[in-house]
Amino acid sequence: MVKKYSFGNPIETDAVVKDIAETEWKDGVFRKVGNSFHYTLRPDEIIYGLGENVRGMNKRGWRYVSECADNPNHCEHTSSLYGAHNFIMIGDGVQKTCGLFVDTPGRVTFDAGYTDIDELCITMEDGDYKLYLIEGASYPDVVKEFRELIGRSYIAPRWAFGYGQSRWSYNTADEVREVAAEYKKRNIPIDSIYLDIDYMERYKDFTINRDTFADFEDLVEEMK
Numbered sequence: 001m002v003k004k005y006s007f008g009n010p011i012e013t014d015a016v017v018k019d020i021a022e023t024e025w026k027d028g029v030f031r032k033v034g035n036s037f038h039y040t041l042r043p044d045e046i047i048y049g050l051g052e053n054v055r056g057m058n059k060r061g062w063r064y065v066s067e068c069a070d071n072p073n074h075c076e077h078t079s080s081l082y083g084a085h086n087f088i089m090i091g092d093g094v095q096k097t098c099g100l101f102v103d104t105p106g107r108v109t110f111d112a113g114y115t116d117i118d119e120l121c122i123t124m125e126d127g128d129y130k131l132y133l134i135e136g137a138s139y140p141d142v143v144k145e146f147r148e149l150i151g152r153s154y155i156a157p158r159w160a161f162g163y164g165q166s167r168w169s170y171n172t173a174d175e176v177r178e179v180a181a182e183y184k185k186r187n188i189p190i191d192s193i194y195l196d197i198d199y200m201e202r203y204k205d206f207t208i209n210r211d212t213f214a215d216f217e218d219l220v221e222e223m224k
Helices: 139-150 173-185 216-223
Strands: 002-007 031-033 036-040 046-049 062-066 087-091 097-103 108-112 119-124 129-136 164-166 192-194
Touching: 087 119, 087 139, 097 119, 097 139, 129 139, 173 192, 173 216
Parallel strands: 164 192
Antiparallel strands: 002 129, 031 036, 036 119, 046 087, 062 108, 087 097, 097 129, 108 119
């Protein structure tokens, strides 16, 4: 079951594809204090989620901040990386499991038992956001509800699961061609080459450096 709560004047992010009726907030499993939501953790409860991040699968005991930053130091104490995935699941694998999705482009702090090992505290930087509380009998139930809420992932093509070559990074289109040719020469199977960031214009997404990758479209066709 999914419950939707809106606070302030949320920015429409188009993150959710399923129409959910709004519910008026009342403290229950989570307690609202200002723009923070508190949850008392049982000793055996685990916190999963937050997408690509540092440390292990269980996020309990640490602090994470959804504030995209290109931080090259992926250390245990790093709180922000370059992706923000505001979804968590809480449970012990026995009792009911719950999930929480914070729909906002703003800064969100997940204190997952860092300040107090027995308390999860989620804080939004401003007062404009949507909250989706998902309840289920198990982790798979919550994941299923969440996937229906935000839309299912696409199925990648077969070659995406094959042999890939990646490095940081290739400076020119000719370097990429040389790598592909060398694989072919040595009779080593390869299905894809990842270019990383040097093909971009000043490291900006969705751009191409035409000085070093002038014939980018031709290069893509050659690699097929």
